[in-house]
Amino acid sequence: xxxxxxNLDLILQLSVEHxxxxxxxxxxxxxxxxPLGYLAWRFGLLRGWVITITGMLYTIPSLALLILLPxxxxxxxxxxxxxxxxxxxxxxxxxxxxxxDGLDSVDTGVRGAATAMGFSGTRRFFGVEFPxxxxxxxxxxxxxxxxxxxxxxxxxxxxVTNLGYLFTNGLQRRIIPEVLAGxxxxxxxxxxxxxxxxxxxxxxxxxxxxxxxxxxxxxAASLGAGA
Amino acid sequence: MNLLIxxxxxxxxxxxWTGNYALPTLLxxxxxxxxxxxxxxxxxxxxxxxAIGHTGKGREIAVxxxxxARAIPSFGLLILLVLVLGVTRRPEAALVxxxxxxxxxLLAGAYTGLQAIDRATIxxxxxxxxxxxxxxxxxxxxxxxxxxxxxLRTATLQVVATVTIAAYVNxxxxxxxxxxxxPLGRFDQVLAGAVLVAALxxxxxxxxxxxxxxxxxxxxxxxxxxxxxxxxxxTFDKPRQTxxxxxxxxxx
Numbered sequence: 126x127x128x129x130x131x132n133l134d135l136i137l138q139l140s141v142e143h144x145x146x147x148x149x150x151x152x153x154x155x156x157x158x159x160p161l162g163y164l165a166w167r168f169g170l171l172r173g174w175v176i177t178i179t180g181m182l183y184t185i186p187s188l189a190l191l192i193l194l195p196x197x198x199x200x201x202x203x204x205x206x207x208x209x210x211x212x213x214x215x216x217x218x219x220x221x222x223x224x225x226d227g228l229d230s231v232d233t234g235v236r237g238a239a240t241a242m243g244f245s246g247t248r249r250f251f252g253v254e255f256p257x258x259x260x261x262x263x264x265x266x267x268x269x270x271x272x273x274x275x276x277x278x279x280x281x282x283x284x285v286t287n288l289g290y291l292f293t294n295g296l297q298r299r300i301i302p303e304v305l306a307g308x309x310x311x312x313x314x315x316x317x318x319x320x321x322x323x324x325x326x327x328x329x330x331x332x333x334x335x336x337x338x339x340x341x342x343x344x345a346a347s348l349g350a351g352a
Numbered sequence: 353m354n355l356l357i358x359x360x361x362x363x364x365x366x367x368x369w370t371g372n373y374a375l376p377t378l379l380x381x382x383x384x385x386x387x388x389x390x391x392x393x394x395x396x397x398x399x400x401x402x403a404i405g406h407t408g409k410g411r412e413i414a415v416x417x418x419x420x421a422r423a424i425p426s427f428g429l430l431i432l433l434v435l436v437l438g439v440t441r442r443p444e445a446a447l448v449x450x451x452x453x454x455x456x457x458l459l460a461g462a463y464t465g466l467q468a469i470d471r472a473t474i475x476x477x478x479x480x481x482x483x484x485x486x487x488x489x490x491x492x493x494x495x496x497x498x499x500x501x502x503x504l505r506t507a508t509l510q511v512v513a514t515v516t517i518a519a520y521v522n523x524x525x526x527x528x529x530x531x532x533x534x535p536l537g538r539f540d541q542v543l544a545g546a547v548l549v550a551a552l553x554x555x556x557x558x559x560x561x562x563x564x565x566x567x568x569x570x571x572x573x574x575x576x577x578x579x580x581x582x583x584x585x586x587t588f589d590k591p592r593q594t595x596x597x598x599x600x601x602x603x604x
Contacts, residue, residue: 304428305432311425
């Protein structure tokens with residue numbers, strides 16, 4: 126315990142850095158997944174491709190991806206940009222599916238009613254379909270953010286500093302509290318972001334509050350990248 | 353792209369095929385850890401998942417535990433367990449880490465498989481006089497099998513990818529060329545390791561995709577896939593049938 130108290134500054138500093146890398150990746154992944162998911166949902170042919178490619182992305186271990194990406198695209202493996210790109214790709218792999226599933230879950234009658242009322246394609250998407258797909262997309266976003274935050278620690282193996290530093294440094298110096306502090310900090314960050322997402326969901330989608338017990342709001346069953 | 357050729361040359365070099373760190377040995381270690389961990393996790397998680405799915409109780413707890421487990425970084429847990437159990441118990445530490453990693457997907461696969469079954473089917477099974485156990489073994493388990501195999505597939509992929517980090521605590525596996533190569537700046541062997549792990553993962557994924565298809569009971573194959581999904585499928589393939597007609601109509 127004394128190690129943790131003595132090094133609170135370091136833990137805090139690494140947490141902030143960790144959070145910065147993860148938030149960029151999650152936001153980028155979310156923003157990119159919406160058009161990708163929409164296209165996959167809208168055009169049957171693309172759907173198969175998108176599902177296959179994102180599924181294959183999942184089979185690539187993060188450590189391998191962190192080396193492969195810079196090699197293929199010719200940038201430094203040691204920059205934190207590299208980690209952010211890899212994390213963004215994993216986030217997209219989870220989120221594109223959620224966007225497609227979410228849009229699938231929108232009642233056809235509602236969509237038809239919006240069209241009948243004269244909503245244009247764009248307005249119908251942002252005003253009706255996207256909000257109604259929200260609960261499913263939020264479930265995917267929660268899975269994506271938790272796995273991103275936990276996965277990011279692997280970055281230390283290619284030289285990107287974040288909370289993973291406490292693991293490698295803790296092993297070298299055989300300080301158990303240091304490693305434990307790293308794990309706890311990662312879990313706290315993950316739960317914190319998860320809580321913020323749930324609260325944001327309740328604020329932005331007030332109609333889901335009452336039907337909370339129903340199926341869509343529960344965290345998605347089981348997606349998550351291996352480390 | 354030259355690096356890819358270098359990686360290939362590293363793989364086929366004779367030194368990589370002999371000694372303690374011969375590629376076949378590393379591959380076997382990777383596969384061994386994966387199968388052992390997924391096997392143990394199956395024994396623990398599947399009966400629990402079936403119990404949850406059959407009784408409908410404990411789902412909230414299962415979801416909460418799975419969610420929390422996903423937040424724990426495997427890399428950190430592995431190192432923590434190595435330090436706590438002692439350096440001589442590294443294989444056990446790694447196994448525990450990978451088992452814990454595999455449990456949430458398998459648990460979810462087992463209970464969503466049972467929950468996705470139409471209640472009328474189960475009522476019908478009761479009505480023809482089946483006992484609880486018969487309903488479980490002859491109706492629920494077969495019908496839930498595709499989703500369970502889907503969970504097995506996710507778990508296997510997660511574990512096979514994560515076993516890569518076992519090399520960091522000197523347990524071999526295909527992560528060894530990666531972990532050993534990074535500080536040396538030997539990117540040919542790093543890339544070679546990365547490609548080999550990805551290839552192994554793709555092969556396992558393909559095999560399990562076939563298993564998943566084979567797991568669909570014969571009576572269900574011809575039927576339209578209109579069964580409601582109780583939870584998100586823990587699988588990556590089999591998109592639900594695209595409502596093409598619907599999409600076309602609504603876009604007008």
